[in-house]
Amino acid sequence: MTFKIITELDYSTQGQLSFLLNIRAQRNSQQRVLEERFTLIPQMPHLEKTDEVTGNRFDLITADLPGLYHIRYEAVVENKPVHVSASDLAETEVQDLQLDVLGCLYASRYCQSDRLGNLAAQQFGHLETPLKKVQAVMAWIAEHIAYVSGSTNASTSAVDSLVERRGVCRDFAHLGIAMCRALNIPARYFTGYAHDLQPPDFHACFETWIDHRWLLWDATGLASPDAVVRIGTGRDAADVSVCTSFGPLMLERQSVSCQVIDPDYQKMTPEQLEHVFISHS
Amino acid sequence: MTFKIITELDYSTQGQLSFLLNIRAQRNSQQRVLEERFTLIPQMPHLEKTDEVTGNRFDLITADLPGLYHIRYEAVVENKPVHVSASDLAETEVQDLQLDVLGCLYASRYCQSDRLGNLAAQQFGHLETPLKKVQAVMAWIAEHIAYVSGSTNASTSAVDSLVERRGVCRDFAHLGIAMCRALNIPARYFTGYAHDLQPPDFHACFETWIDHRWLLWDATGLASPDAVVRIGTGRDAADVSVCTSFGPLMLERQSVSCQVIDPDYQKMTPEQLEHVFISHS
Amino acid sequence: MTFKIITELDYSTQGQLSFLLNIRAQRNSQQRVLEERFTLIPQMPHLEKTDEVTGNRFDLITADLPGLYHIRYEAVVENKPVHVSASDLAETEVQDLQLDVLGCLYASRYCQSDRLGNLAAQQFGHLETPLKKVQAVMAWIAEHIAYVSGSTNASTSAVDSLVERRGVCRDFAHLGIAMCRALNIPARYFTGYAHDLQPPDFHACFETWIDHRWLLWDATGLASPDAVVRIGTGRDAADVSVCTSFGPLMLERQSVSCQVIDPDYQKMTPEQLEHVFISHS
Amino acid sequence: MTFKIITELDYSTQGQLSFLLNIRAQRNSQQRVLEERFTLIPQMPHLEKTDEVTGNRFDLITADLPGLYHIRYEAVVENKPVHVSASDLAETEVQDLQLDVLGCLYASRYCQSDRLGNLAAQQFGHLETPLKKVQAVMAWIAEHIAYVSGSTNASTSAVDSLVERRGVCRDFAHLGIAMCRALNIPARYFTGYAHDLQPPDFHACFETWIDHRWLLWDATGLASPDAVVRIGTGRDAADVSVCTSFGPLMLERQSVSCQVIDPDYQKMTPEQLEHVFISHS
CATH class of the missing domain: 2.60.40.2250 (Immunoglobulin-like)
Known part of the structure; x- marks a missing residue:
């Protein structure tokens, strides 16, 4: 694309x-x-x-x-994001865990996964595979968190969004990451450009490490996970801010504007996204 | 040693x-x-x-x-930690900033430097060099934070210690890191073994990036910065916990026991530590 | 009794x-x-x-x-607590709201109801009466919060318990109060002695203002709401601490020991507690 | 007036x-x-x-x-606020403490005095009288907290302002109250109208209980404490919001406009305010 x-x-x-x-x-x-x-x-x-x-x-x-x-x-x-179907994803064994993704299991500034262990176990612990857990986290966020422009600020964290039940793309990503890490699924922040985002802006998604791949998830549902361009990767928004200033x-x-220019591009449907997962790395 | x-x-x-x-x-x-x-x-x-x-x-x-x-x-x-004197430390220029230390400028789980900008500027902003700023942060912590065993837990952060004015080595390190990052000085967490620590335990210190070196600081004053062995390096305690468990x-x-076995080892004095800084990497 | x-x-x-x-x-x-x-x-x-x-x-x-x-x-x-059945409780009209209970609608130190509006509306907003809402809050807490001795401390609040999904009687009461206030149901903290509490201790419950009465609820299920003695009433635990000290x-x-001495006393069953509500004032 | x-x-x-x-x-x-x-x-x-x-x-x-x-x-x-001079204020003895002001010693939603004990003791504990302590709290706030319109929101608390070192009148009042309560000085929130406030708005101050009187303090310095009209009294802003709505x-x-209409009214000077204290109740 x-x-x-x-x-x-x-x-x-x-x-x-x-x-x-x-x-x-x-x-x-x-x-x-x-x-x-x-x-x-x-x-x-x-x-x-x-x-x-x-x-x-x-x-x-x-x-x-x-x-x-x-x-x-x-x-x-x-x-050229890779499309993966559920059946092609093997179980991740802890023994296979690569140390370079270990940092994506730890709590970070805006993703206090250390506090969410009980909640995550209650809500998602019974699901068998990491993939099913992430899908359930996505569904939970879609059901419980309202997208409200301007409702949060630069110090809002996953715990805040969990309590106040609202946020913007950055907050949705943080909550997804925090829940996944609390489930021992490595997760990281993705910031980039998304095709035809409304209103136009930088966008935030998250990635989870499953069977040696990073799969991309947009918890807001505003973008199609195959139609995004990566700017940066980090533990959370603290690592990939648009601008880090050494003074006021x-x-x-x-x-911001981003458009797919392939004439025949079709946005993935929610039905497709239940069976096909997108990996950008 | x-x-x-x-x-x-x-x-x-x-x-x-x-x-x-x-x-x-x-x-x-x-x-x-x-x-x-x-x-x-x-x-x-x-x-x-x-x-x-x-x-x-x-x-x-x-x-x-x-x-x-x-x-x-x-x-x-x-x-073989390196002893550096203040006069040997050049000014760090932002232009020289290496990207691999950039992550040590960002806020992390227990070091919410993003919230401490005003406080750090008020308290330390007038000092001329990063070295003087870190020394002032060390003095401020020594004066204002009480070492109280058992006063904090695994979710205590730098902001908590700042408010409640107490903590253990981990909290002292977090507060030092958060203050330094708020002053645009890269800082990271050091966990290790310290000679003859009382009571014996794992120890936490912090390091700051000044003139292309990491200098080590023990905000608690309990250990001599030249008499420590590094176990791990991380953004904060989230990255270097003794044990990460995938289940209960x-x-x-x-x-824990750690002793210097050089017969003639002498602990550095507070006076020496005002003029000589220790780098372990 | x-x-x-x-x-x-x-x-x-x-x-x-x-x-x-x-x-x-x-x-x-x-x-x-x-x-x-x-x-x-x-x-x-x-x-x-x-x-x-x-x-x-x-x-x-x-x-x-x-x-x-x-x-x-x-x-x-x-x-002599009063036993009330659901059918005897009229609708509370906002117009009837007595100002002396107004303070029990506001957020307090440990009950940040101001942050729980969306969550409470999502979870309980569809229920028709305040009574059904409180019953649903009680059931939600019983299902989601684990009673874990020693898991919380004097600064733990309802928001903390909501996130970490655990607490002791004080935390259960705070969460119940915060949820009820977020639903515009006046709620207050009750501290007292409970019959045969295991382990023996002071106990905390909460009360809700419904149809001109305060009904008592024990979110932990450890005590029978008819078998408690009131020590104090307050907005939350901040108001009724056992000891307020003007120095260290x-x-x-x-x-602590508390026993019903009526020979024929029978603890109320969960079934009874679904239909009969207890008012101590 | x-x-x-x-x-x-x-x-x-x-x-x-x-x-x-x-x-x-x-x-x-x-x-x-x-x-x-x-x-x-x-x-x-x-x-x-x-x-x-x-x-x-x-x-x-x-x-x-x-x-x-x-x-x-x-x-x-x-x-007709009463003007009191320092010499007319006797020591408050704990024994004289009236229970109806006891609630003004306890932590509340936005004034977490329970967390500020060490800080308050460090900073103000050496001062001899409650009056001197409150004056020092006022001076500390004036020196350390910046008045920044729009910097805070409805869930900002005293602890937040203490950390982030900024706020508006409501935050200044909360911080003053929290510090005083942490020093065992009863303190409460005052909301009202202030003469010629710029920009015009409702205003927040705080009151401290010293020698059987409530003295009024404006930590922002924007209003003259003798030129305010009380709307409400409460533990903190949670108790006296302009509007409590039972729905969206x-x-x-x-x-908002408020003007003194006495032709000869003169605003009190900072010098006067060091020696004369104002009581509205």
């Missing part, structure tokens, strides 16, 4: 400071960046860096003067 | 389950394990694994039967 | 301080204290006070010297 | 529901309502009720139809 992405961000600063943007599409074995252009106005040198472990890509910008900084990122990205920086304006 | 370590752990289980122990001394460029013996009673095969990114070492044990499992770990470890496992008994 | 109560408390202090005990059985229209004896060793003058609004009774003790203070309270109490005071020992 | 108050509130509802407004000026021994007019459009019968314990005044409105409800409250209020109600618009 091929995507056309255009992101625009305006930041203002009152003094000299550095900030790190994480908005570029990842380059990995299943995702190719066919074209990309990163524009910064006023024009300035800036450093592009890629994290070797996660593959996340950063632009380090040092604003020397107070004022408005306009960033525009345009890209054409192609990816204000977001003045943001626009 | 050379250390003799003996750890004994008894766990009981009521059914089949796997658990992952993280009690072995790391092997790294500054720390050699001269001898070690890991004993498990009843005798059983178990897997030893090393995480390539962190260097943390794990033993994966699968208890097939209910009952009591006795673990004994004995080791002789030699390490009960710790029945624990004993 | 007539009860024999014996409570013993040993407190130690390291200096002069005052403390307020709240352990005496209330005197109210449905509860008579037939005999009582309050003993303090060493013997000292102390003030007995009764709160006019709540009826809670306090002993204000000023310990002039460091040392151990032994308190013994013995009482014979008779009460340590509880060294506690024993 | 005489005040002219005009409040306008527009609420919308999508169905039948009741709500309780708490916007009228209290009538008490130090405050007289000379004139008042309460207008509700569309015109409807509504119940006016006064809580006998607190003196808070409520209007219970039952909206029978979906739509917009416009409320206008106009009043002329005269009050949306605030569409709010305007």
Whole structure:
């Protein structure tokens, strides 16, 4: 699938400071960046860096003067997510657990899985396989959590969403991750661009490690899991914020657009998503 | 310096389950394990694994039967921490920031640095260098937080300790980390063995990334930072728990002993620690 | 019903301080204290006070010297709780709401009903009457919260219990109260003595205001709601702690015993409790 | 002092529901309502009720139809706060403690004084009198907490403000109350109208019980404590919300105006406020 992405961000600063943007599409074995252009106005040198472990890509910008900084990122990205059916997924044995996914079992800033052990066992413990558990977590979230724009903020965590029963994509992903980790299923945060998201924005999903693959889940149901482009991977939103600023920086304006440009693309239906799972890595 | 370590752990289980122990001394460029013996009673095969990114070492044990499992770990470890004086530490420039330490700037489960920005700026923002800031954080914790055995539990976080003004080594480390990250100083959790710790136990410290080195700090003052052996490195205690269990496992008994066996070892004095900083990696 | 109560408390202090005990059985229209004896060793003058609004009774003790203070309270109490059947309870109209129960609709320290509106509406909002809602809250708690001695502490709240799915009587009461208030049903905390409680201790229940009566509910199921003696009434445990100390005071020992002394007393069965409700005021 | 108050509130509802407004000026021994007019459009019968314990005044409105409800409250209020100088305030003895203020020593929803004991003792414990302690709390808040409009929401508590070091009037009051209670000084929440508040809004202050009087403190410094009109008294904001709704109600618009109409009124200076304390009850 091929995507056309255009992101625009305006930041203002009152003094000299550095900030790190994480908005570029990842380059990995299943995702190719066919074209990309990163524009910064006023024009300035800036450093592009890629994290070797996660593959996340950063632009380090040092604003020397107070004022408005306009960033525009345009890209054409192609990816080939793998479609997996339930019958092709073997049981994950603890013995097979790779240590590089171990960190995705631990509690993180916004995913306090350490507190959800009893709840997860009560609700999902009787299900036989990790896959069925994740599907049940997805169904539980869809039934119990309301998507309410503006209802949460940067310090809202999975526990908050669980209690207050509402949130946005980031909160849905956090709750999914926290529940899975509480069930001993490695889970991580996915941030990216989603085809035709309404309203247009960056999007958050989560991935679970089942039978040596990361499967992608969108707990909000707003995006089709095959029609997303990965920007970053992390333990939770703390790891992949759009912008990490080393001083006071204000977001003045943001626009995001992402469209599949394959003429014959069809969104996956809920029925398909019950039997086919999508892996981006 | 050379250390003799003996750890004994008894766990009981009521059914089949796997658990992952993280009690072995790391092997790294500054720390050699001269001898070690890991004993498990009843005798059983178990897997030893090393995480390539962190260097943390794990033993994966699968208890097939209910009952009591006795673990004994004995080791002789030699390490050579580097002593650095303040004048040898250059300024860290944001431009030099290596991406592999970026994760140590982000908020984590027990270190909610995202909430402490204002407090950290108020209290420490006027200090000129990261080193002075960390020293001030250390002094602030020593002055304001009481070491109270048993006052906290597994879900206690840096914010809790900040509010309730008490904790144990783990909490002291979390608060130090959270404050440093809120000041844009990368910081991570260190768990290990400390010479002659009273009462004997595993110990927690923290490390800060300054001028391309990790410097070690013991916010409790109970250990000398040159007289510790690293078991593990992580974002916070969530990453380096002694035992990660995939099912209900009960710790029945624990004993830890660690002694420097160099006959002429002298503990560093508080005066020395104001001018000399210790790096274990 | 007539009860024999014996409570013993040993407190130690390291200096002069005052403390307020709240352990005496209330005197109210449905509860008579037939005999009582309050003993303090060493013997000292102390003030007995009764709160006019709540009826809670306090002993204000000023310990002039460091040392151990032994308190013994013995009482014979008779009460006559009213048995109400569902059909006798009319609908409560908001218009009839008495302002003196309004405070029992508001969120309190341990009962954050303000955060539970969505959850309560989802789970119980479809039920027609306040009585059915409270019964459903009781059933939900019984099904989802495990009684685990020692699992919580003095700062544990209803939200914590909801997330961690465990607690003791105090936590069960807090969660019941928080849920009811989130459903606009006035609810308050009841602390008292319960017949033959195992293990023996002070007990916590809650009351809901329905059709101009306070009905008593024991969410733990450990006590029979007709076989309890009220010590105190409050918004939550913050209001009716056994001891409010104006300085550092340590509880060294506690024993509580409460027995119905009517020879023919029969505990109410779960079946009875589905149709008959108990009001102590 | 005489005040002219005009409040306008527009609420919308999508169905039948009741709500309780708490916007009228209290009538008490130090405050007289000379004139008042309460207008509700569309015109409807509504119940006016006064809580006998607190003196808070409520209007219970039952909206029978979906739509917009416009409320206008106009009043002329005269009050005579007492000016007290430090030398006239005797020591409060615990023995004199009146039980009706006991509830103002306990932790409440937004004032978790139970968690602040160590911090309060560290920071303020050395001061000799309750008055000096409250003054030091006021100075600490002024120095450490930034007034930032929109930085907090309805579930923000004293602990949150303490950690994040920012808030609005409600948060300043909560933090003041929590600190005082942690110092064993009874404290309660005051909500009212303040002369010439910028921007115009309802205002929150707090009161402390010292030598048998409630003294009023505005931790934000935005209002002069002698130039306020009491609407309500409570444990914290949970008790005196402007509107308690028994169903989904949306605030569409709010305007508040309050002016002292005495021609010669002079705002108290910070210097005066160091020596003269104001009591409204």
